[in-house]
Amino acid sequence: MWTLQTPPSLQPPYFPLNPVAASYSYRSISIAFRQHYSTISTKPTTFSHNYNDSIQSFCKKGQLKEALQLLFHEPNPTQRTYELLILSCSHNHSLSHALTVHRKLIDDGFEQDPFLATKLINMFSDLDSIDRVRQVFDKISNRTIFLWNAFFRALTLAGHGLEVLDFYRRMNIPSDRFTYTYVLKACVASESLLPKGKEIHGHILRHGYECHLHIMTTLIDVYARFGCVGNASRVFREMPEKNLVSWSAMIACYAKNGKPLEALEVFREMMSYDMLPNSVTMVSVLQACAALAALEQGKLLHGYILRKGLDSILPVLSALVIMYARCGALELGRRVFDQMSKRDVVAWNSMISSYGIHGFGAKAIEIFREMIRHGVSPSPISFVSVLGACSHAGLVAEGKQLFDSMSKEHKIYPSVEHYACMVDLLGRANQLEEAATIIQDMRIEPGPKVWGSLLGSCRIHCNVELAERASRRLFQLEPTNAGNYVLLADIYAEARMWDEVKQVRKLLEAKGLRKVSGCSWIEVKRKIYALHSVDEINMHIEQSHAFLLKLSTEMKQNGYVPDTRIVLYDLEEEEKERILLGHSEKLAVAFGLINSSKGETIRISKNLRLCEDCHSFTKLISKYTNREILVRDINRFHHFRDGVCSCGDYW
């Protein structure tokens, strides 16, 4: 045992915690300690005082400042003491304290300790200080697998996935099962890394980890993020073992990649194995219901959420708000929102965007302002939501004012998404030149979203010249996005420029691209049906098609004039009309009318934007059949009642 005497010149509390000021002082203190202890006897005595225990105890109680003060009175801090100090710095989220601990740890000769270096890497990663993570890693000569894994985790979290892959290639010790989860996640850093992800998938199989649940779940997630639903599904199906997390990952994969029906199918399958969903599963399943406008399914899920007590979990509640709003039951979504005991920015954003897609721009702005009054700071997504709401409602002046306030009042600097909203807002309102000027004056590189918004507006207002300008840029930026070519062809077709339409179609074919086919979903008696524009096999479609032909004839007698301008082929009028009648949303309307009782509201969801002909057709149908018809397209809601649409023909 040591006899410990506090040096007389260093009575606590003394230690400055400012890292810059501290760097000199601590070194002096260290020297003072060494000099002091060189003079005292090493002979054990009966009296002892262990500061290590006290420091550790302070750390465990979260009293970091007190722990640090004692640290400078302890001549031999142990590895455990430093471990707890490092953890405590992470919990306190204090970079200045972290730097103090790091310096003292070096002074005490622990710089080469791989265990503490691993902890330091985790700490600096938690404190978003990636440069210090690199510093710690560089210093260590004996790099353990723990150290490598912590380093990979930190780099991936900081968005430096490419660097992870580079280090992974140069790693001089064997990977373990943890390494693969980090390295796989690193591949998500860039779209171009899919081949790398597949290569690592190969390494995993070669090392016999094909049955490892954590790694396989990460693989499902990584393939999902690349949009490779087939690969994700194969990994999932070929696994001998599944648990709630892997089932949930597969459901989320489908829900996120435009396959909501498949998401519900996997959910049903999961339930058939008596695997009970948790809040994470529920969020994905609610998203799938929202995508399908499957209100009855959604209500069943809400019942389950209440029974299982999942109704205090914020993400679940936000997902419920969105689900109801996207199923056309905005008021039910509002009720969930009103009953929330606390609301984070995501909950507020959910309500803002819900009003937005229903065309209630002023209401969306009101909720946005209420959020600020409640002391919740808007996020970048709040602005995307509220600007989008302005756009749908044609609130140009309000949108401009909000866009202005972003940087001035909220210190949020516009990203491409915000510029895309502004271009959309102005473009829809036929202020195309001003929209083009916004792009010209942008301080950041206008990405495909911005040019896409301009092209979309050119489509609404049939501006060929500007459309050609926007599409030239878009074809460079997104050479494989078929939607852009189709939009330009639409514009040419409307302008009766058939040679140009042919050229664009040839370009599309030469690139081997295919137009995304239209698909509408409708729920009938809690069962969801998908109707595709080109589906000729499905019996439901045939029945609906026959009914549609009959309806169309009757509608023509009541003033319906098919809008054949949007057909991309130079055909006879009759042929064009036939093509128009094959649109998935018309088939879904007919299917809904056949399979529901009088007075029942028809709810349809569509994967693309509603076309002009379907819009005017559905308006007339709602009057002719005296039905309310809700159609949600990729952008917003259309509430058809008595021959009028809630969008006011502005979409």
Next chain:
DNA sequence: TTAGGGTTAG
């Protein structure tokens, strides 16, 4: 010592 799935927009 370390790891897997979920919220809002476009």
